[in-house]
Amino acid sequence: MKTSDWWKQSVVYQIYPKSFNDSNGDGIGDIQGIIEKLDYLKKLGIDVIWLSPIYDSPQDDNGYDIRDYRKIFTQYGDMESFDRLLQEVHARNMKLVMDLVVNHTSDEHEWFEASRASKDSPYRDYYFWRDEENTNNWGSIFGGPAWQLDEETGEYYLHLFSKKQPDLNWENANLRQDVYDMMTFWLDKGIDGFRMDVINFISKNTDFPDGPVKNGDLYGDPENNFCNGPRVHEFLREMNREVLGKYDIMTVGEMPGASIEDAQIYTDPKNREVDMIFTFEHMNLDSDGENKWDLKTLYLPDLKKNMAAWQNGLQETGWNSLYWNNHDQPRIVSRFGNDGAYRVRSAKMLATCLHMMKGTPYIYQGEEIGMTNVHFNDLADYQDIETLNMYRDRIEQGFSHDAIMKSIYTKGRDNARTPFQWDSSENAGFTTGTPWLKVNPRYVEINSEAALQDDDSIFYYYQTLIRLRKEIPAVVYGSFKLLLPKHEAIFAYERQLDGEKLVTICNFSAEAQRIEDEQLLTDIARGQVLITNLEDTDSNVLEAYQAIVYKI
Known part of the structure; x- marks a missing residue:
C-alpha cells in the first residue's frame, strides 16, 4: 500500500534503452549498458529511472509492440540481467519504473496469434474484429488505415498505431485479468511503478462511428472516440483495486487528448486511478492546426497560458508531471530554445522554467547535456515508423520532399532517439559497433564527458536544480x-x-x-x-x- 507521496518530491529520468549505452558492441543499447551508467545518474541526483519498454518484441515500434510481457528482449539482456539492474538501482537508493503498454500488443503475441486463428477462439475477443461492412474510416496515428485485413478469417482488426500493434479489447474481463496478473508479476519483483502508455485509449466507443475527413486527409479523424472512453475510469479503478493499490508505487498515465478537467478526475487521490498524467497540449503549440507536422513558430503567451492553466487546474487536487522531452518529442533546446550560439544558456533557461514549477519533473536522456535535433539528409537514415509512414502519405498528398524533410527535422521522433553522446570518440562512446541509428554529428562538441569536466555545464546546472527541489519545500508544494x-x-x-x-x-x-x-x-x-x-x-x-x- 502507498505509505507516502514520495513521487511528489522526486525527479524522474527516462532511459530509452536502445539508444542509451551499448555494452557488447552490437550497436544496440542494453541492460548491462544501463548498469554501467547508474553512477552517472546518481551523480546527477535523480530519484527515479523510467525505463522505456525492454520486453520481448519484434521491434516494429522500438519495443512498444510487445510479444511477451514476461520476457526481456534478447538484445537487451535477459531476466537475470534485469534483476541485477533492479538490485543495483535500489542499492543506490533510486527507484525503477517500467513502461506498461496494454492498449495494444504485437501481432506476434500469443494472445493475438490465438485470436486470429479462428473466429471461435476463446481469445478472439481479446482484440477488436469486424467484417468489412462494420469497419469505419479511421486512420492510424502512424499513418494509413486503422483497420487491417487478416486473410485467415477474412475479418479486419483495429490498430490505432502500426498494423503490427493490434488494439486490445478491454471490454473483455478475461483480458483485463490477464493484464493484472502480468502487472502483479513485475510489481512482485520489486519495481516501483508504471508509466502507462496511452492508458486513456483502453476504453473506446465500441460503436466505431466514422470520423470527419479534415484538410484533405486520407482518412477520418477518430476524434474522441478512442480516448477517455465511457469505461476508462471504471477500468483504472478496477486496476487499482486488483493491483496498484496493493503496492507503494508511482503511476503516471500517458493521456493524449486529456483535458484539465479529465486530469482532475484521473489524478484525484480519492478516485484511486493514477498519480499524475502526461498532457500533450503544450507540445502542440508549435503546430499549425491539429497535425504535428504542420509547423508554426511558438507564441510564448500561448505556452504560458497553457502551462499556467495546468498548474492552477491541479493546484488543489491532483498532481502535474513536468516535461519538455521524451522519446516521442524532439529535443527541446532545438525546439523552444536556440541550439546554435545560445545552446548552453537556452538549455539552462528551459530547465529552470520547468523545474521550478509545481509537479514531478521528468528529464529525458541527453537533455541534461543539451543534446540537439539532428538533420539527416537521406531519408534512409531515419528509422521511426511514424516518420516514414508520414513521408509516404504526404508525398501521396502532393507535399514536396523539402517541405516534408523540414517537418522531420523539427518534429520527427528520431531526433530524440539518436544514441546518447558519452564522449568524443567514434560513435560518441555509445558503441564499439555500428549504431542502430546514426549518431548526431555534434557529439564531438556535445557529450557527457565534456560536461562532467566543465563546472559551468548544463549537467551541473540540472544537478543544482534537483538539489534545490530537495532543499526548498516551496519548490515542491x-x-x-x-x-x-x-x-x-x-x-x-x-x-x-x-x-x-x-x-x-x-x-x-x-x-x-x-x-x-x-x-x-x-x-x-x-x-x-x-x-x-x-x-x-x-x-x-x-x-x-x-x-x-x-x-x-
Missing part, C-alpha cells in the same frame, strides 16, 4: 501564480509557501528584455538569487535566454 501573462518574451511566475516566495524569470528570446513591472522589480530588489544561468548582469535586464530565480 508552493502555490503557483503566473506573472506578465501577455509578455511575448518573458516567462515569469511566483511560488509561495508559508510566507516564502520564489520568483522565476526566463527570457525565451535572443534579445535582451528590460523588466518594467513594478512589483517584479520590487521583488528583484529584495530577493536573493537562488540560481541563474548568467552571472553579473543588470538585475533590471534579462539578457538573451537568461533565467534567474529569486528567493524573497
Whole structure:
C-alpha cells in the first residue's frame, strides 16, 4: 500500500534503452549498458529511472509492440540481467519504473496469434474484429488505415498505431485479468511503478462511428472516440483495486487528448486511478492546426497560458508531471530554445522554467547535456515508423520532399532517439559497433564527458536544480501564480509557501528584455538569487535566454 507521496518530491529520468549505452558492441543499447551508467545518474541526483519498454518484441515500434510481457528482449539482456539492474538501482537508493503498454500488443503475441486463428477462439475477443461492412474510416496515428485485413478469417482488426500493434479489447474481463496478473508479476519483483502508455485509449466507443475527413486527409479523424472512453475510469479503478493499490508505487498515465478537467478526475487521490498524467497540449503549440507536422513558430503567451492553466487546474487536487522531452518529442533546446550560439544558456533557461514549477519533473536522456535535433539528409537514415509512414502519405498528398524533410527535422521522433553522446570518440562512446541509428554529428562538441569536466555545464546546472527541489519545500508544494501573462518574451511566475516566495524569470528570446513591472522589480530588489544561468548582469535586464530565480 502507498505509505507516502514520495513521487511528489522526486525527479524522474527516462532511459530509452536502445539508444542509451551499448555494452557488447552490437550497436544496440542494453541492460548491462544501463548498469554501467547508474553512477552517472546518481551523480546527477535523480530519484527515479523510467525505463522505456525492454520486453520481448519484434521491434516494429522500438519495443512498444510487445510479444511477451514476461520476457526481456534478447538484445537487451535477459531476466537475470534485469534483476541485477533492479538490485543495483535500489542499492543506490533510486527507484525503477517500467513502461506498461496494454492498449495494444504485437501481432506476434500469443494472445493475438490465438485470436486470429479462428473466429471461435476463446481469445478472439481479446482484440477488436469486424467484417468489412462494420469497419469505419479511421486512420492510424502512424499513418494509413486503422483497420487491417487478416486473410485467415477474412475479418479486419483495429490498430490505432502500426498494423503490427493490434488494439486490445478491454471490454473483455478475461483480458483485463490477464493484464493484472502480468502487472502483479513485475510489481512482485520489486519495481516501483508504471508509466502507462496511452492508458486513456483502453476504453473506446465500441460503436466505431466514422470520423470527419479534415484538410484533405486520407482518412477520418477518430476524434474522441478512442480516448477517455465511457469505461476508462471504471477500468483504472478496477486496476487499482486488483493491483496498484496493493503496492507503494508511482503511476503516471500517458493521456493524449486529456483535458484539465479529465486530469482532475484521473489524478484525484480519492478516485484511486493514477498519480499524475502526461498532457500533450503544450507540445502542440508549435503546430499549425491539429497535425504535428504542420509547423508554426511558438507564441510564448500561448505556452504560458497553457502551462499556467495546468498548474492552477491541479493546484488543489491532483498532481502535474513536468516535461519538455521524451522519446516521442524532439529535443527541446532545438525546439523552444536556440541550439546554435545560445545552446548552453537556452538549455539552462528551459530547465529552470520547468523545474521550478509545481509537479514531478521528468528529464529525458541527453537533455541534461543539451543534446540537439539532428538533420539527416537521406531519408534512409531515419528509422521511426511514424516518420516514414508520414513521408509516404504526404508525398501521396502532393507535399514536396523539402517541405516534408523540414517537418522531420523539427518534429520527427528520431531526433530524440539518436544514441546518447558519452564522449568524443567514434560513435560518441555509445558503441564499439555500428549504431542502430546514426549518431548526431555534434557529439564531438556535445557529450557527457565534456560536461562532467566543465563546472559551468548544463549537467551541473540540472544537478543544482534537483538539489534545490530537495532543499526548498516551496519548490515542491508552493502555490503557483503566473506573472506578465501577455509578455511575448518573458516567462515569469511566483511560488509561495508559508510566507516564502520564489520568483522565476526566463527570457525565451535572443534579445535582451528590460523588466518594467513594478512589483517584479520590487521583488528583484529584495530577493536573493537562488540560481541563474548568467552571472553579473543588470538585475533590471534579462539578457538573451537568461533565467534567474529569486528567493524573497
